[in-house]
Amino acid sequence: MKLALLALRNLARNRRRTAISLAVVATGTAALLLTAGFVAFSFEGLSEAMIHGGLGHLEIARQSATEGRTATLERSVADGLDDWQALQQQVEALPGVLAAAPTLHVAGMASTAAGRSAAFLGVAGDPVRERRMGFTVKVRQGVEMADAPPREGEDQVLLTQGLAQTLGVGPGDRMTLLAVDPDGMLNALDVTVAGLITTGVQELDTRYLRLHLHSAQRLLGTASASNLLVTLDRTSRTDEALHRLRGVLAGHQPPLAVVPWTERAPFYRQVRALYRGIFWFLGSIVFALVVLATSNTLAMAVMERVRELGTLRALGTSIGQVAGLVGLEALWLGLIGGVLGDLLGAALIVALNWLNISMAPPPGAVDPIELRVLFVPEAFVGTILLMLAVLALAAVGPVLRVARLRIVEALAHT
Amino acid sequence: MTTPPVFDARGLVKRYILGETTVEALRGVDLEVSAGEVLVVAGPSGSGKSTLLHLLGTLDEPDAGSLTLAGTATATMNERARTLFRRSRLGFVFQTFNLLPVLSAEENVELPLWLAGVGARERRERARAVLAEVGLEHRFGHRPDQLSGGERQRVAIARAIVHRPLAVLADEPTGNLDSETATEVMDLLMALNRSRETVVVVSTHDPALIARAPRRVVLRDGRIAADTRGAAA
Numbered sequence: 031m032k033l034a035l036l037a038l039r040n041l042a043r044n045r046r047r048t049a050i051s052l053a054v055v056a057t058g059t060a061a062l063l064l065t066a067g068f069v070a071f072s073f074e075g076l077s078e079a080m081i082h083g084g085l086g087h088l089e090i091a092r093q094s095a096t097e098g099r100t101a102t103l104e105r106s107v108a109d110g111l112d113d114w115q116a117l118q119q120q121v122e123a124l125p126g127v128l129a130a131a132p133t134l135h136v137a138g139m140a141s142t143a144a145g146r147s148a149a150f151l152g153v154a155g156d157p158v159r160e161r162r163m164g165f166t167v168k169v170r171q172g173v174e175m176a177d178a179p180p181r182e183g184e185d186q187v188l189l190t191q192g193l194a195q196t197l198g199v200g201p202g203d204r205m206t207l208l209a210v211d212p213d214g215m216l217n218a219l220d221v222t223v224a225g226l227i228t229t230g231v232q233e234l235d236t237r238y239l240r241l242h243l244h245s246a247q248r249l250l251g252t253a254s255a256s257n258l259l260v261t262l263d264r265t266s267r268t269d270e271a272l273h274r275l276r277g278v279l280a281g282h283q284p285p286l287a288v289v290p291w292t293e294r295a296p297f298y299r300q301v302r303a304l305y306r307g308i309f310w311f312l313g314s315i316v317f318a319l320v321v322l323a324t325s326n327t328l329a330m331a332v333m334e335r336v337r338e339l340g341t342l343r344a345l346g347t348s349i350g351q352v353a354g355l356v357g358l359e360a361l362w363l364g365l366i367g368g369v370l371g372d373l374l375g376a377a378l379i380v381a382l383n384w385l386n387i388s389m390a391p392p393p394g395a396v397d398p399i400e401l402r403v404l405f406v407p408e409a410f411v412g413t414i415l416l417m418l419a420v421l422a423l424a425a426v427g428p429v430l431r432v433a434r435l436r437i438v439e440a441l442a443h444t
Numbered sequence: 445m446t447t448p449p450v451f452d453a454r455g456l457v458k459r460y461i462l463g464e465t466t467v468e469a470l471r472g473v474d475l476e477v478s479a480g481e482v483l484v485v486a487g488p489s490g491s492g493k494s495t496l497l498h499l500l501g502t503l504d505e506p507d508a509g510s511l512t513l514a515g516t517a518t519a520t521m522n523e524r525a526r527t528l529f530r531r532s533r534l535g536f537v538f539q540t541f542n543l544l545p546v547l548s549a550e551e552n553v554e555l556p557l558w559l560a561g562v563g564a565r566e567r568r569e570r571a572r573a574v575l576a577e578v579g580l581e582h583r584f585g586h587r588p589d590q591l592s593g594g595e596r597q598r599v600a601i602a603r604a605i606v607h608r609p610l611a612v613l614a615d616e617p618t619g620n621l622d623s624e625t626a627t628e629v630m631d632l633l634m635a636l637n638r639s640r641e642t643v644v645v646v647s648t649h650d651p652a653l654i655a656r657a658p659r660r661v662v663l664r665d666g667r668i669a670a671d672t673r674g675a676a677a
């Protein structure tokens with residue numbers, strides 16, 4: 031017979047009270063798991079939306095183009111990659127790389143025959159490559175841009191809805207793009223609006239447009255690209271790929287920079303801090319509630335058993351042993367409650383995901399999203415450890431009480 | 445070399461402070477108990493019997509006087525030493541039995557052996573042997589709430605002697621039993637003393653039981669009023 035087993039048997043004495051304590055611990059555990067799963071889902075969803083909305087996992091650009099720049103959609107073409115095709119081949123041969131797509135950034139003025147005009151921020155790319163990379167550009171109205179490089183006079187654009195509204199154009203309408211080329215000359219390109227899109231980011235939706243790489247090169251009179259966007263088969267391999275790429279490209283002239291998406295995503299750090307804050311806030315509340323609820327029942331369990339504990343002391347059980355007995359009861363509650371909570375949490379996660387609940391769009395986003403709660407393996411282990419800590423804290427009072435028990439008084443206790 | 449007495453109390457004083465008033469539960473008790481003795485501590489309720497047994501059992505400390513246990517002065521023992529002394533050298537029997545309700549009779553009896561670090565097999569064998577000795581060979585697996593009062597006290601006695609202590613201290617062990625069972629329990633305690641030379645100190649105020657004791661210490665108002673040996677007058 032071990033102290034731990036004796037503690038376990040003591041828990042079975044007042045089944046109702048033990049059941050209530052276990053329910054409290056399990057509910058707290060499950061609540062944390064749901065929170066962790068939802069936070070992970072939100073964060074991952076946001077991350078994937080950014081990555082597949084056009085950030086890619088990694089960006090390769092000239093060192094000089096990235097230094098001190100945070101506006102990652104405005105890499106100047108003067109600082110572009112002349113040998114992007116060779117780089118593309120080299121990078122796409124690496125393991126884990128889905129594709130490397132060139133983009134060309136062009137900022138300028140769009141104007142219509144009706145005399146309306148607006149500043150635009152254009153990102154040009156290769157639609158075939160981008161499809162392979164999993165970039166999703168949802169066309170709200172009209173059609174997608176043609177895959178094949180457009181012939182002269184057949185250039186197309188996809189406009190964000192806000193920009194289309196400012197310009198008063200829609201699918202099928204024609205307009206003119208004006209931009210300054212690397213030599214400082216003002217060039218113009220006539221384009222047709224193929225369709226309307228959204229970036230998912232409200233601020234960007236008033237001036238963003240997309241066009242084919244060839245159209246942008248024609249507009250700017252260049253064969254370069256601003257950068258290469260690299261996507262990987264898995265987001266979790268970003269760091270690994272980052273280091274490999276930096277190694278592979280180390281000797282390149284002019285020097286290149288490899289930038290992970292986390293450095294380019296707008297508000298990445300803030301959003302992560304926000305989600306962490308939410309999680310820790312809820313975690314603290316659960317922690318406090320479970321400590322309050324269980325310390326009370328632990329104290330009751332000790333109070334009811336004062337004479338028994340006094341008897342144990344009289345028989346030569348040490349202070350450490352009787353205190354350990356009470357402490358172990360608490361730890362059992364934490365362990366069993368935590369495991370039950372994990373099971374409950376898993377069941378709730380499955381159930382919630384099965385319900386397909388749709389939610390309001392997250393901050394900055396446009397579309398409503400489907401509620402999903404992820405399984406976060408670390409959280410399943412972490413909550414059990416947390417509950418052990420919670421119960422250890424809740425047991426401090428009762429354990430001290432037991433340690434200070436005066437034997438004669440305890441024996442006289444009724 | 446003579447063996448020191450198991451209990452050697454000199455001028456034991458114990459006071460309880462209750463707000464303004466101080467109760468002198470023991471007012472200078474001298475008592476010497478040698479190995480193998482059986483004695484009954486008699487006296488009316490409130491005379492200090494429990495207090496004396498608590499002091500003898502190192503469950504409480506005297507306010508004055510000295511107590512030497514098998515040659516060791518309790519004043520030199522710290523909390524840990526007293527705990528270890530109780531664990532290895534003393535056994536306790538209580539009026540309210542005080543068995544652990546979650547343990548079977550056998551497991552309750554094993555408890556002192558477990559505390560002493562005895563292995564599982566030997567624990568079980570010794571516990572069963574002692575339970576058989578007190579007439580409970582058919583009750584090994586019963587929980588206390590499945591036993592009668594007399595049976596519970598037998599389990600408690602088995603628990604008090606299983607680790608072969610120097611002395612068993614029994615404070616009103618028959619107080620919660622009917623007179624027939626009380627006599628049986630008392631006879632059992634004395635029989636145990638005969639078979640293993642264990643000191644037995646029993647407190648009681650039951651005249652029928654006092655009469656059966658080989659030595660009688662009578663307390664009155666915290667003082668020893670009489671200390672007699674041999675058959676009662």
Ligand SMILES: Nc1ncnc2c1ncn2[C@@H]1O[C@H](COP(=O)(O)OP(=O)(O)O)[C@@H](O)[C@H]1O
Nearest residue numbers: 460462467469488489490491492493494495496
């Ligand atoms: N914890 C205590 N606090 C105050 N007074 C006590 C306490 N324990 C015992 N007493 C008093 O000490 C005296 C002796 O008590 P006790 O040793 O229990 O006597 P007995 O066991 O012979 O009935 C009594 O007057 C009792 O009221």
Ligand SMILES: [Mg+2]
Nearest residue numbers: 493494495616
């Ligand atoms: Mg008493």
